[in-house]
Amino acid sequence: MKSNFLFFSFAFIFSGLLFSQEETPKAVQSGHKNNNNFKQLYEEFSTPNRFRTASGAPGIDYYQQQVDYIMNIELDDQNKKLYGEETITYTNNSPDDLAYLWLQLDQNIRKKDAPALEKNTSSFAAMEDVESFVEETFKEPFDGGFNIEYVKDSNGKPLRNTINQTMMRVDLPTPLKSGQQFVFSIKWWYNINNHVVDRARSGYEYFPKDDNRVYVIAQFFPRLAVYNDVEGWQNYQFWDNGEFALNFGNYEVNITVPEDHIMEATGELQNPKEVLSKVELQRYKKALNTFDKPVLIVNQEEAQIKEATKATKKSTWKFKAQNVRDFGFATSRRFIWDMMAVKVGNKNVIASSLYPKEGNPLWEEYSTKVVAHTLKVYSKYTFDYPYPKAVSVHSKNQGMEYPMICWNHGRPNEDGTYSDKVKYGMISVIIHEVGHNYFPMIVNSDERQWGWMDEGLDTFVQYLTEQEFEPNYPSRRGDPSKVIRYMSGDQDFISPIMSNPENVFQLGPNAYGKPATALNILRETIMGEELFDYAFKTYSQRWMFKHPSPEDFFRTMEDASAVDLDWFWRGWFYSTDVVDIGVKSLKRFYIASKPNKQVDDAVSEYGMTSDLFPDMVFMIDEESESFSEELKNNEMNSEVLKNYLEENKATLSGKTLPKYYYEIEFEKPGGIVMPIIVEYSYVDGTKEQVTYPVQVWRKNPQSVTKRITSNKEIVKVVIDPKAKTADVNLSNNSWPKEEIKSDFDKFKEAVKG
Amino acid sequence: MFKNKISILFFLVIVLFPLISFTHDYYVSITEVVYVSEKQQLQLTTRVFTDDMEAYFNSQTNETILLSPDHNSILIDTLVERFFHNNFKVFFDDNELEINYLGRQYQEDQMLIFTEVTELRPPISYEIQNTILIPFRTKQQNIVRVKNNVAQKSFLMNASKTILNQLWIN
Numbered sequence: 071m072k073s074n075f076l077f078f079s080f081a082f083i084f085s086g087l088l089f090s091q092e093e094t095p096k097a098v099q100s101g102h103k104n105n106n107n108f109k110q111l112y113e114e115f116s117t118p119n120r121f122r123t124a125s126g127a128p129g130i131d132y133y134q135q136q137v138d139y140i141m142n143i144e145l146d147d148q149n150k151k152l153y154g155e156e157t158i159t160y161t162n163n164s165p166d167d168l169a170y171l172w173l174q175l176d177q178n179i180r181k182k183d184a185p186a187l188e189k190n191t192s193s194f195a196a197m198e199d200v201e202s203f204v205e206e207t208f209k210e211p212f213d214g215g216f217n218i219e220y221v222k223d224s225n226g227k228p229l230r231n232t233i234n235q236t237m238m239r240v241d242l243p244t245p246l247k248s249g250q251q252f253v254f255s256i257k258w259w260y261n262i263n264n265h266v267v268d269r270a271r272s273g274y275e276y277f278p279k280d281d282n283r284v285y286v287i288a289q290f291f292p293r294l295a296v297y298n299d300v301e302g303w304q305n306y307q308f309w310d311n312g313e314f315a316l317n318f319g320n321y322e323v324n325i326t327v328p329e330d331h332i333m334e335a336t337g338e339l340q341n342p343k344e345v346l347s348k349v350e351l352q353r354y355k356k357a358l359n360t361f362d363k364p365v366l367i368v369n370q371e372e373a374q375i376k377e378a379t380k381a382t383k384k385s386t387w388k389f390k391a392q393n394v395r396d397f398g399f400a401t402s403r404r405f406i407w408d409m410m411a412v413k414v415g416n417k418n419v420i421a422s423s424l425y426p427k428e429g430n431p432l433w434e435e436y437s438t439k440v441v442a443h444t445l446k447v448y449s450k451y452t453f454d455y456p457y458p459k460a461v462s463v464h465s466k467n468q469g470m471e472y473p474m475i476c477w478n479h480g481r482p483n484e485d486g487t488y489s490d491k492v493k494y495g496m497i498s499v500i501i502h503e504v505g506h507n508y509f510p511m512i513v514n515s516d517e518r519q520w521g522w523m524d525e526g527l528d529t530f531v532q533y534l535t536e537q538e539f540e541p542n543y544p545s546r547r548g549d550p551s552k553v554i555r556y557m558s559g560d561q562d563f564i565s566p567i568m569s570n571p572e573n574v575f576q577l578g579p580n581a582y583g584k585p586a587t588a589l590n591i592l593r594e595t596i597m598g599e600e601l602f603d604y605a606f607k608t609y610s611q612r613w614m615f616k617h618p619s620p621e622d623f624f625r626t627m628e629d630a631s632a633v634d635l636d637w638f639w640r641g642w643f644y645s646t647d648v649v650d651i652g653v654k655s656l657k658r659f660y661i662a663s664k665p666n667k668q669v670d671d672a673v674s675e676y677g678m679t680s681d682l683f684p685d686m687v688f689m690i691d692e693e694s695e696s697f698s699e700e701l702k703n704n705e706m707n708s709e710v711l712k713n714y715l716e717e718n719k720a721t722l723s724g725k726t727l728p729k730y731y732y733e734i735e736f737e738k739p740g741g742i743v744m745p746i747i748v749e750y751s752y753v754d755g756t757k758e759q760v761t762y763p764v765q766v767w768r769k770n771p772q773s774v775t776k777r778i779t780s781n782k783e784i785v786k787v788v789i790d791p792k793a794k795t796a797d798v799n800l801s802n803n804s805w806p807k808e809e810i811k812s813d814f815d816k817f818k819e820a821v822k823g
Numbered sequence: 824m825f826k827n828k829i830s831i832l833f834f835l836v837i838v839l840f841p842l843i844s845f846t847h848d849y850y851v852s853i854t855e856v857v858y859v860s861e862k863q864q865l866q867l868t869t870r871v872f873t874d875d876m877e878a879y880f881n882s883q884t885n886e887t888i889l890l891s892p893d894h895n896s897i898l899i900d901t902l903v904e905r906f907f908h909n910n911f912k913v914f915f916d917d918n919e920l921e922i923n924y925l926g927r928q929y930q931e932d933q934m935l936i937f938t939e940v941t942e943l944r945p946p947i948s949y950e951i952q953n954t955i956l957i958p959f960r961t962k963q964q965n966i967v968r969v970k971n972n973v974a975q976k977s978f979l980m981n982a983s984k985t986i987l988n989q990l991w992i993n
Contacts, residue, residue, distance in 0.1 A: 491874070491891070491932070546932065559853075560966065560977040576851070814857070814866045817928055817937045 107743045108768050111636045114644065115621045121299040126625025127612045134617055136161040137294045137319040144326040144384075145401065147283065150274060154291055155257040159319075162252070164297060167245040171252070172303045176289035177260045178236040179310045180214025180270075185235060212263055216292060219257040229254060236308040238292060256292050270310075271470045271477075277404065277426070280377040284405070284426055286465045286477045288398035296516070300619050306518055313517035313524075316395040318615060324388045327401050330381035332368055334407070334424050334461045335399035336473045337391030345385045357409035358420065364408040364438040370427050376403040391473065393456075393615055395514055398472030400424055400463040408434065412442040415454035419445055425464030432482050432496060437462045440497050440539070444504040447535040451603065452508050452610035460507060462500050469499045471506030478503055494544055501539070502532045513613045520620050521577075522567050522643075526585025527623075533586060550796040553579065553587040557648050558798035567643045568620065587796060588642040595794045596745065596764070597633050605630035637743055637764065647741025649795050652802025653748075653787050654773070659731040661707045662688045666696035685710045689731065728779035734787065736762075736774045737802065743767040744795050746774070751786035759791075850875060850960040854911065854953070858945060858971040865940040867922065869911065871955065873934045876903070879959050891929045903927050907936055910954045915946035945971065951987040953980045 118124035120131035141156040162168055178184060221229045221240060230241040246252050262285070265273030272288040296304040296315040304315040321337060329345075339345075342354055350367050357365035381403070391397065406429075409422035423437035441462050445455045457474050465477035480496025482488035508531070510517055510524035517524055533548025546552070556564065556579035563576060567585050593602040609618070609626040620643075628635045641647055664670075665688045673679070687708055690696050701707060715722065736746055746762040766774045778784075787805040790797050797803060801810045811819070854869040873891050880888040880902055893899045904924040913920045925937040949969075956963045965980040967987065974992045 489889070489892075544931075552931075560968070562977060563966070563979070812857075812866075812868070813928075813930075813935060814868050814937055814939075817926065817935070821926055 106768070107641065107771055108634070108637045108765070109640070111624070111639060114640075115624075119299075122619065122622055124625065125629045126609070126622045126627075127629075128616055131165070132616070133163045133165070133299070135163055135294075135297055135317050137317040139291070139293075139319065139321045139323070139397070141291060141321070141323045141397075142326075143290070143323060145285065145287075145328075147328050147331075147380075150262045150283070151259055152262055152287065152290055153259045155255065156291055157253065157255045158294065160246070160252045160254075160294060162246045162248060162250055164299075165248050167247050168242065168297065169245045170242055171240045171246075172295040172297075172305050173238045173240065173256075173292045174295050174308060174314075175216050175233065175236050175238050175292055176308045178215040178233075179308055180212055180263055180268075182211040182213060182215075184215070185307075212268065213261055214263055216258045216260050218292070219259070220255070222255050224253040224255075234307075237295070237305055258292060260290075262287070265468070266466050269467070271468075272398070275466050280404075282377055282380075282402070282404055284400070284402040284465070286398070286400045286463060286468065286470075288396070288470070288472055291397070293396075296617070298617055300617075301516070301519075304516060304518065313521065314396070315516040315518050316514070318393050318395050318514065321389070321391045321394060321397050323391075323397055323399075324386050325399060325401070326384050326386045328381045328403065329383045329385040330376050330379055330403045331385075331401045332373075332403070332405040332407050332424065333387045333399055333401040334422060334463065334475055335387070335389045336394055336397045336475055337389035338458050340388040340390055341386075345387050354409070357422075358411055358418075361411050361413065364410040364421075364423070364434075366406070366408045366434075368405065368407040370406050370430060370434075373404055373406045374427060379403065391457075394473035395511055396472050398475050400461075400465075400475065400477070402426065406430070406434070408438050410438055410442065412445055414445055414449050417454065419455055419457070420459035421445065421461075422459065423462045423464070428481055429464040430482070431486055432480055432488055432493060433464055436493075436497060437464070437478075437500060440500045441504050443539055444501045444535055447538050448505055448508050448531055451531055451534065452513075452607060453614055455507065456512065456614070457507065460504050462504060469503055471503045471511070473507065473511045476500075476503035476506065490544075497539065498532065498536060498546065501535050502528060505532050505535065508610070512615060513610055514615070514617050516617065516619070520568075521581040522585040523618070523620060523623065525582045526567070526589065529582045529586035530589040533590060547583040547586050548590050550587055550591055551793045553583055553796050554798050556580075556583060557646075557796060561646060564646050566645050585643070588638075591642075591795065592627075592635075592638060595747070596635075596638060597631055601631040601633060602627075641742035641744075645741060648798045649742045649744050650738065650740030650797060650799040650802070651744060651746055651789055651795070652737050652739065652799070653789055653805045654735040654737040654802075656784065656787055656805045657691045657693060657733045657735075659689045659691045659733060660697070660701040661711060661731070662690045662696075662701055663707045663709060664688060666690045666694050668694075668696075685714065687711050691733065728781050730780045730783055732778040732780070732784060734776050734778060734805075736766075736776070736789070738767065738772055738774075739802070740798065743771060747790045747792075747794065749788045749791040750778075750780075750784050751788070752780070752782035753785050754782055756782070850956065850963040851966065852955045852963070853966045853968065854955075855968045855970065856913070856951070858943075858969075860945070860972060863941070863943050865913070865920070865943050867911075867913075867936075867938045867940075869907065869936040869938070869955070870930075870933045871936070873929060873932055875956055875960065876906075876934055879906075879956060882959065890934070900927070903934070903936060907938060910957075911938075912952040913940070914950040914952075915943070916948060917950075946991050948988070948990050950989075951978075951980075952985060953987070954985050957982050957985060 120129045122132065123129045138159040139156050141154060144153040146153065160171060221231045223229055223243065229243070232239045240254065242252060263270055263273040264276060265271070265286070266275045272286055272290065274283040274285045276283050294317055296317055298304070306312065323335065323337065325333065325335065327333060342351055346354055353365055353367045357367060404426040405424045406427065407422065407424055409420055411418045412421050421438050421441035423433060423441065425433040425437065441460050445460055449455050459474055461475040463475060463477050464480065466479060466481060468477035468479050470477045478496065478499045480492060480499065482492060505528045506524065509515065509527045515523035529547055533545050536543040536545045556576060565580060567580065593599055597605070605627045608630040609623055612626060613622060624635070624639050687710065690701060743764050745764045746766065748760050748762070750758045750760065762774070762776065789803040852869060852871045854867060857866045859866060877888060877890040888894065888899070890899065907924060908922070913922065920940045920943070922938045922940055925939060927937065928935045951967055953965045953967060955965050961982065963981060967978045967980055969976050969992055971992060976989070976992050978987055980987060
């Protein structure tokens with residue numbers, strides 16, 4: 071079987087050619103660890119256990135604590151003080167016995183001697199305007215922080231407690247056993263801060279013209295820290311930047327304010343008859359059943375009249391909330407109040423807005439409608455909104471979320487005019503803050519450790535919600551092209567999403583923009599909408615009313631879709647790598663009747679000649695030295711091929727040889743692996759888009775070659791033509807190479823022309 | 824509980840996050856200074872947040888200044904040109920460069936300011952004085968990126984560092 075022997079020996083020689091290089095003695099190379107882009111995240115993830123499964127779902131032993139509050143609160147409007155008294159029922163659902171409980175005293179960052187006041191570096195600037203200098207030098211610290219009057223057990227006996235800045239440890243008389251409850255009470259008061267002057271998430275805004283305040287009150291009570299299987303006690307101080315880790319529970323809160331105040335809060339109002347006037351009550355009842363547009367319960371005229379009154383009598387608003395992780399309320403005599411009903415699933419949910427007249431005309435027109443829209447869209451992607459209501463409160467310079475209520479900025483000019491920026495800024499912040507009901511109020515992640523888990527996920531669904539609100543909505547975040555500037559910026563000033571460096575710069579893009587964009591890319595380009603939406607919904611529903619960790623999210627997205635995503639999380643969440651994929655070359659090949667010189671030379675080394683070859687098809691690329699112009703003219707250069715096709719005509723059922731043979735090489739200067747989206751343009755004007763799966767990079771992360779045949783000549787190749795991958799460098803995205811102009815060049819050209 | 828040293832490290836550090844969930848509460852400008860040797864030109868592109876510029880201009884006058892859309896484009900051109908000349912200076916080998924203002928452009932929530940210096944040879948050392956929005960914004964950070972076709976270097980300037988002295992990049 072001479073031809074077989076020849077075939078095998080040829081194959082042996084030729085395969086040797088492919089792999090052997092010049093043999094020169096090398097120094098011993100040092101080894102390396104598994105750096106493959108597709109390495110699974112075993113080393114980064116915790117070992118799955120009975121609390122959280124490998125699937126990313128709550129495990130068979132998953133537990134969470136429950137903390138219920140009964141509170142009586144009084145707001146002293148004149149003296150800007152808040153008085154409170156609470157009875158806390160702590161249920162220990164963990165398998166562990168607890169010797170103490172930790173509570174969070176967030177107001178304590180405003181204590182005169184709070185370390186948080188000194189947490190930042192400060193220096194003398196080369197120059198400072200005189201007003202700032204005087205203010206800084208003569209500043210009187212605000213007398214904030216909780217003044218705790220007592221901490222008592224259910225029998226009235228004082229409980230030993232230790233305050234460490236914003237955390238208080240309550241030592242239990244006997245350890246609280248697994249499954250048991252502990253009931254205790256706390257009484258306190260504090261001075262309410264001006265949140266406009268001293269930026270804060272809560273406080274009051276003062277209106278000098280009518281000498282009135284608008285209060286947005288939160289973090290107003292000593293509340294339990296989280297104890298769980300991942301952290302033990304989450305007991306990091308509140309430094310005023312990191313947000314919150316909180317327990318689910320039931321709240322009963324009674325809030326006493328001047329009787330001309332209008333209030334909204336977390337939970338359902340239990341006593342509308344007692345706190346609303348006859349007219350207000352009538353409108354309130356009407357609103358509960360109005361679905362097409364908001365009903366004004368207190369209109370602008372009425373609110374304005376109240377500005378002058380300052381009632382001395384008080385009334386008490388009573389709220390009850392089930393299964394919430396926090397409580398916030400907004401109260402003022404300056405509030406305009408509108409409300410409507412929204413159908414979500416088979417339930418009615420109330421959407422309402424509170425705003426002083428300074429919010430109009432914008433707020434009356436948009437706020438409640440945006441709330442309703444948000445609930446509908448977020449429900450579509452996760453679960454039907456389970457709470458009875460969602461409130462949007464107008465608050466200067468704010469954007470902050472609490473269960474069922476949030477504070478939002480968006481104030482027109484005094485004459486009622488407003489720019490697009492103010493309008494869309496307001497709509498976007500309302501969507502974002504109402505969206506936070508889903509992440510983290512209901513899918514209750516630990517914000518202090520992983521800000522992106524609520525901010526990133528919320529910003530992502532916010533983007534989808536904005537795009538559904540209005541076609542071509544000017545979304546600031548979400549589209550891949552918008553994150554390029556951040557990601558391609560100086561590495562000194564960016565950090566991975568999954569890390570907490572000491573001085574995280576550009577936190578907005580880091581925790582909001584980049585994760586939201588990554589999820590968008592995952593949805594549109596990697597997984598596709600169907601697989602993504604199902605997995606995202608699975609995650610949301612697995613962890614609603616529970617406490618997920620980042621891995622639970624990462625695992626669930628894979629588990630529910632059968633799409634391997636470790637490479638994606640690693641590239642986008644665990645590193646600051648960028649996407650930069652380009653086309654290095656496009657080579658045209660021709661069928662030849664004899665092999666190229668390289669093969670000839672190699673074979674002759676073994677004492678053979680090429681005419682002894684068994685039937686082979688020889689390809690010569692146009693850049694090789696064996697290439698000759700006449701190859702271009704003869705379509706059927708290979709006798710061997712021609713004969714083979716003739717002999718096998720029957721089985722080939724009319725197929726003809728392609729006219730064009732190309733080898734395209736892709737390069738990847740950027741660290742992140744992504745699928746290669748390629749648009750081929752042909753000489754006849756037609757185009758074709760092909761996506762090579764990300765796995766093409768699994769063995770060689772620098773270069774991928776693809777063999778292409780075509781009946782039409784390729785005239786242009788573009789990588790990622792629709793800018794879907796956040797490719798930071800477009801100069802290598804085209805063949806033939808296209809020069810990418812900088813903003814400067816583009817501007818100069820425009821000016822010249 | 825933690826089988827993994829890296830997990831422990833992650834959980835041991837405090838996360839610092841912006842106060843508000845939404846608006847930009849960091850004050851940054853980025854100026855790219857690019858030396859194009861074929862043209863012997865220095866091309867500067869400065870990016871600032873439009874609302875910071877608007878707030879700054881309004882603080883300097885009783886008149887109401889509106890940007891993007893501009894209430895008075897020609898007036899704002901003058902304001903921006905003057906602002907740039909007063910707050911960004913470049914010296915090559917101790918000689919102050921005469922920077923030509925080319926114009927400006929809005930890109931989403933930012934203003935881009937284009938300026939250039941022509942007929943220029945690369946220096947041995949250079950100095951940049953940058954007081955963009957300083958002291959108007961006490962937390963203002965100004966990033967400066969100096970590039971030629973061989974190398975690039977980035978610097979962080981702020982109220983405590985308004986002057987930068989460097990040897991030319993290579």
